[in-house]
Amino acid sequence: MTTVKLPDGSLKEFDSAVSVKDVAKSIGSRLAKDALWGEIDLQPVELDYEIPQGEPVNLKIITKKDPNALETMRHSCAHVMARAVMRIKPGVQLAFGPTIDGGFYYDVECDEPLTEEDFPAIEKEMAKIIALDEPFERLDRPRADAIQVCKDLKQDFKVEHIETGLADDDSLSFYQQGEFLDLCRGPHIPSPRRIGAFKLLSIAGAYWKGDQSREQLQRLYATAFFTQAELDAHLELLEEAKKRDHRVLGKRLGLFHIDEMVGQGLVLWTPKGSFVRQKLQDFISEHLQRQGYDQVFTPHIGKLDLYKTSGHFPYYQDSQYTPLVDREYLSQLAEEGCTCGELSNLMNEGEIEGYLLKPMNCPHHIRLFASEQRSYRDLPVRLSEFGTVYRWEQSGEIGGLTRVRGFTQDDAHLFVTQEQLGQELIGCIELVKIIFGAMGMEDYTVRVGLRDPDSSKYVGDPANWDLAEQACREAAQTLGKDFSEDPGEAAFYGPKIDFVVKDCIGRKWQLGTVQVDYNLPERFGLEYIGSDNKPHRPIMIHRAPFGSMERFIGVLIEHFAGSFPLWLAPEQGRILTVSDKSEEYGKRVESQMRNAGIRVKGDYRSEKLGAKIRDGQLEMIPYMMIVGPRDAENGTVSIRDRIDGDLGAIPVEEAIAKFQSEVADKTVRRKSS
């Protein structure tokens, strides 16, 4: 008699010996077909495994749909990969080999570095190992033995990990497959045959335990699926995503240019890109005006004293462009016999005069606030500026529009009373909501950064912090969207709310941010006169709903896959003549539409219509207006939509009205497929 207990708690009894597959069959033919393996008391077993008779056993039948199935298989595949690498390159040191979104990796250290040229050999070896069909066998060892096992294997990273990372574990598990033995928590698939299709993807450096001061290992990225079809689909998806990359589209659509001669991470906006950026600025400016913001302009540099007061210099000088040192001051130092080394030391200590390219806008805005005496009646003061800032980002970090060295924040600083804080935070969130809403961006996450209760690095009164944190929570709630609360993620000067989106290859980027600041008002000694006729310290809010124009537009290009909504599109429509005979009519329509405020261009080349359409489509022109003799006769344009194709002939006035209403509504249209 065999008794199994299924995950839902139900018991099933069988008169004779049965296999996992038999149980699956008894539940349903579909399940029997989809079953990959079984799990008895959390231990994976093959489908033909005969279930022990007697006492009831807990059985779970694993199918593809099981959220852990793919992960388990991939992890086993990681073992196979590590084993293959060890066979090919003797003396390999293994580190960690977890699964990740879309695949898995294994960190290794080899005497001679692996390159992508080794991939075919590794994949071939993996196929051989899988064909051997040796099971993954679990071995549990007491702590001391485990360390000795790893020492015998000459796996120093594993030894260190047991001694430090797993210091609290008394017993450790290993998995053995043939000659390959690895410290591993498991679980694994019952047989390597369950590894369907796999592929090595890339290789890159990674620090041991993520610590820059430790050994740098080689990280082998790979992926695996149960079927070749799924793998192919996944790889195709990756290819598709690459085509959406804003760096590729930015070049193809001529939106921006980054020039070697100008400098790394410094964006040159082309006319088309500038247009999009300007439209976005106009859009947000309109809402700023409604919320009672005042627009200001401030210069791109400021005296070092300003940043010494704010605390940014010399503290953050590693991420700033080198200061512009006063010529006179420099020659004075030279006369005193100051060497380059000494100059550098002066800079490190902040004991130097000169100017800094502004790394943020707040100090300038603060000085504007402080330039007048303020009464509580004046508050909140909201100063906004599309302020360009410069930061010396690490060279390896820079790329495209998402991480640059010069960028323009849609910045503003609000000077508020404690009582006003909550309401003003809600106003800031409102702006973010407006932006994401207008773009049809729903796929973003919200993080509320709170202080770490165990740390003393924070400035400001803890009671006020509690109020500010609560205000942030309440503001975030107005989004009507889930948000995470992350203790320890606050800045030292105040709690914050961040908005994060993913790019086309899954990297996360912070866009908008709203931050409360108790520090800078203190450092600059800001005051306003309260109703009690006494001076009070305002609280500052830093906020940038787009984050930076560069990063936002980078993400936006990918979000729209280059197809901007009509109101943002640099070229909204293009007149295509069927033949040279219609050029005159085409130009008439062109000027008519342009006079109506529509951004159109004409394609009057002696090309075939098909070629012109293809070009317009590839340039992602929202609408093409085809004009031929028939249209000239009827005063129409034959309109072609980039999404829905041919819409037929309509009068020019009607086309204009269609454009205008779509622009007014800021309609976001996407391919429905």
Added chain:
RNA sequence: GCUGCUGUAGCUCAGUGGUAGAGCGCGUCCUUGGUAAGGACGAGGUCAUGGGUUCAAAUCCCAUCAGCAGCUCCA
């Protein structure tokens, strides 16, 4: 910043020690065609930069600059 890969025509790329190629784009001409590529001819390259090895370097070596992937970082 670190590790690895890459840098050839405006773009995408081929060329692996013997003096530079393709497709697209661009220009001219032909073609006058109604919804995703009509045809012909032509122009265009200090092979990223600077050194080195060699009789000879786009090709091999070193450095620098830049790009890509990942790691680390991001007030």
